[in-house]
Amino acid sequence: MPILDHLWIIPLLPLLGSAINGLLGGKWPNTIVNTVALGATGLSFLCALEAVREFLTLSSDKLPFPPQHYFDWIVAGSFRAGFDLEIDQLTVVMLMVVTGVGFLIHIYSTGYMAHESGYYRFFSYLNLFMFFMLVLVMAANYVLLFVGWEGVGLCSYLLIGFYFLKKSASDAGKKAFIVNRIGDFGFMLGMFLLFRTFHTLDFTTLFAAASNPAWGHEAWGQFGTFTIACLLLFMGATGKSAQLPLYVWLPDAMEGPTPVSALIHAATMVTAGVYVVARSHILFVHSETAMVVVAVVGCATAFFAATIGLVQTDIKRVLAYSTVSQLGYMFLACGVGAFSAGIFHLMTHAFFKALLFLAAGSVIHAIGGEQDMRKMGGLSTKIKYTFRTMFIATLAIAGIPPLAGFFSKDAILFSAFQIEGGHPLYAIGLLTALLTSFYMFRLIYLTFYGQPRYDEHHVHVHESPWSMLGPLVTLAVLSVIGGWIAAPALWGGPDYFASFLAPVLTSPQGAEAVNEAAAHQLEIILAIVAVASALLGWGVAYWLYIRQPAKPEQMAKSMRPVYNTLLNKYYVDEFYAAVIIKPLMWISTNVLWKFVDVAAIDGTVNGIASGATSIGDTVRHTQSGNTRSYAVWVVIGALVVIAVIFFWPAARPVVGMVR
Amino acid sequence: MTPQLAIFFVLAALAVLGALNLIIQRHPIHSALSLIVVMIALAGLYLLMGSEFVAAVQIIVYGGAIMVLFVFVIMLLNAGVEERTNVSKLAGVAGIPLAVALLGFLAAAIARSNESAQAGVEAGTLANTKEISTMLFKDFVYPFELTSFLILVAILGAIVLAQREKS
């Protein structure tokens, strides 16, 4: 089994592509850059496929497949972090999503970025991102995972600020980077705590140690090691996956090119948080508090972002907020212990949200870079393929059966309903689903229906090239059939997805409870309710934006404060600015700069310098330049050495005289 | 008073006188000549101790190459009698006592060391050339290579130093 023994090939190929393009690509024409970038990604996709095939055909006695150790990276005392890659069911899913969607988006980018400057740079970053993401999902210990974690953060920063001449873009990049650092700080603390507790950061050993029943279950409100570690890890997750309170960077990240938004800020990177939580579920299930916190935060984020999404006018921002809220769904799933459901939603969401972004990119591309939905409309006839694919994606995200979104979201809501005290979560989740379908259809209607609101003389609408449409179609198909693997679960059959992930995500609570006859009726009912809410949202959207297009403005006027609050995203940015940034600025100006730097550090340095000068002035005179005097000094030195050796035997080893 | 001892004393006297002459003479050529005398005397002592190879090398390299270089340079620069300037007070004052002190220390160290208690050196006990060569090319091969490199560097340095700037 060649690839399984050489897992390193999969991440290394994109790195190579990135290096080649980044170092040499500057002078090359786009076609060569394409060949390199697509070649690298496509090859690694094929390798991933092969690896998955080999892994699935692995005889059961070989399972679980042991981590592949390639070289020791850090070795310090008892601490050991190797470059170890592993592959298991969870990794398989992530691998497929990352390489597959990544490859499609690469193809799409060749069309979308065709006319941009810095083409090679873009693809170099993109490949680099692929590399780090693959490292992240294949890492066999927290340290290597953190490498990928930071690497994708870096790439996201680079790509958000791709148009670095645009101030807003570079600011957005910095914002993303800084906010992520806050989360990473927690993540690192969590790692430290874990290492201190288990003396290792390798997944297999660590989880084996953690699943030892000797570690008791930490009840609600009890802050043991697990709770704190999990909360810290989750802090990192909130940063990376844009959950409350650290979600603020994601909407601004839309400054980057659309394929980036699709790949990094919808499909792959932002789901890393979910992946980490799922990966370390064994730690989480130990702690009631952590689970509850995850669930509540996820739920709150989902609802919160959805409400903001209601009123946004920038098409990509709407999608961004919907991403945030969908991520919230995933965390909700994890929080209620349905990790497989969370991962499932992660996968389906990757499909349709990537599709949405790409389609939105296609729309923007079509009408010449305009992103404001108020300046669109009536595009459905002009760009048919884009419209159809985007509509499919909307159906999927809204949770209309039998598309992917329906199954995953239903599974989440169901398992949220299952756990005790989960009903409020379920209720909010349901409401969010309603809102989701509303603002998604609002987006559709504003964009594709009604009268064209753009200047038809200047803007000449044109369908995108097939290099862009191809991925759209592929993703559309995926977002249709992507969820069917879980379909049997709905008709009471086994949940194939859960059972596939079962070897990894065996958690004492949650998903197992599903397969019970009693629960089955309930699931049907809940599904119907969910679909009903989705349809309701769709209806409202239709009524508001097709029947009386004037209505929304009146509503906005009638409840101005609410509208403004939503429009300004609850003034969260302003709040942060006031509470955190201003004080920080003040401290750094008045304390760090004026006092510490100027007074203390510079003072010391200058003092040393002047001291050296004065000493030199006095000592200078010994340097007469007369060789004979120097000779005398040499002799004196020799005398001193000999005298020491002679009178002070203890010093002989020091002087080097062994006897 | 065995013949060896006699030879030793003769050669030692020769060496010391040569060294003294090196100091007394005021013309570098004469100093060089007296230094050559010292070296030849030392070579004789080596022979007396039975290490012929070192003796030969001493004469060939020191006497035949290094000192020739010195003489050559003196002739090239046409160096005259050295002038007795006394700019350095320190050397004038502290020189002699320091040298005496150094000598005293060394003598005391020798007197105290248990080596001198040993019987001593009878000629030709060992150190036939073969042994030296095996040691040089087996145990000390890396230092040996290093010295070859050192010589290369020295040659380059000398060339760079002595060549006139092409102007």
Add this chain to the structure above:
Amino acid sequence: MVPTSYYLILSAVLFGLGVVAFVFKRNVITIFMSIELMLNAVNLAFVAFSQARHQSDGQVFVLFVIVVAAAEAAVGLGIIILMARNRQSLNVERVDFLKL
């Protein structure tokens, strides 16, 4: 049958004379020669020890010293030639500017 200490004392005396020359000669070439003298004294001690202890490595070391002396002579004489060229003097006390 010569006691080792004789050789050692002789080498010590030579070394001391070398030091004296080192301090008292003004001609840079002579100073150089005095350094060679000291090296020779050390060599003598080396050979004496190696013969007294019946170990050849002392003599090997002497060979190394000679090689180093040769290299040093090459470079040093180059410097001396340069000095004579730039200063028209070989007296070290006339060359104390610490700069060219």
Add this chain to the structure above:
Amino acid sequence: MISFLNANATIIIYLVKIALLLFIVLTVNAYLTWFERKVVAHMQSRWGPHRVGPHGLLQPLADGAKFLLKEDPTPAGVDKFTYFLAPLMALALALTSIAIIPFGPEPLHILGRDITLGIADLNIGILALFAITALSVYGVALAGWSSNSKYPLLGGLRSSAQMVSYELSLTMSVVGVLLLAGSFNLRDIINAQAHHPERGIFGWNVWPQILGFFCFFVAAVAETNRVPFDLPEAESELVAGFHTEYASFKFAMFFIAEYTSMITVSCLCTIMFFGGWLSPFPASWTFTHYLPSVILLPFGLWVIWDGIRYETIFGRLVLPGIGTVLTVIGIALAVPQLQFVNEFVQGPFWLLGKIFVFLFVYVWMRGTLPRFRYDQLMSFGWKLLLPVSIANVVITAFAILMWGAR
């Protein structure tokens, strides 16, 4: 008296040997000058010396007398000590180097004592020779410097530079031989070439060491400041080079020193590359042992006949006397009763023969070759000779590693 002799026999023997050798060498030197002049003259189709005595045979004596009797001025402003030291050094070193040469294989038995041919038989023989050669630079250099005059100074500078440069290749080119012999001792080197008696001439070192031989010979010629490397005393440029300011016997010292070193070099060439005292014929050809008598007999007869033609005392008496002596020796070597003498003579005979050949080559070169230019000399020495000799060392070492010393 006898007891005294017995007591210090060794010392006395040594002294005698030294005196003898000195005498021989000096005489040979004297007649070498005669030989050289004759040969060169004939090469230039002249008669050469032929006034003083038959064939000018007494010319060397006349020259010696001239050297001794001439006035010996000391130029003004010379550095006295060095000025006197230089020729002494040159001569002393040149003569010392002869002492290491062995002249015959087995010792002479006289009064129950073994007297080896050759004075000092050191086991670092060749190294000692090189040491002495190395020191012999000083004679020339100091002479040039001390005589406080331009041309000598230039000559001295040149010679010291030249000697130091060529000493390297001289030493390197011998290493091959030393590797083959595995010893510094000259006797061992010769015996190493006698390893295959049946091969005769083909057992000598020249064949494996042809490269080394050429390097050695060239370097040696340069060491001895002979044509074509006689730049230190290039008459046409430097008047007479380093010994311009020297007159009468001091000059003679340099002269003798030069010729002595010629002899030494010839000895070295013979010993190290041409099998020393080994006969060029396979050991089985015993009849070749009569070669000495075969040569001596007719030569002696010719000398007698030649002497008769002169009417001078010298011609009438001395030459026939020498002739008869030679003839007698030739006959004596031939008679079976004195076989052991013949056997004993073989070694020295071949050795001297070869040495003679080399001396002739020296003279021959002087008669034919032009002089190098200084820069040519240096570049030749450093850029050609040294690399070649080093390459020779490497090749030899490799060969020995592959196929062993023999």
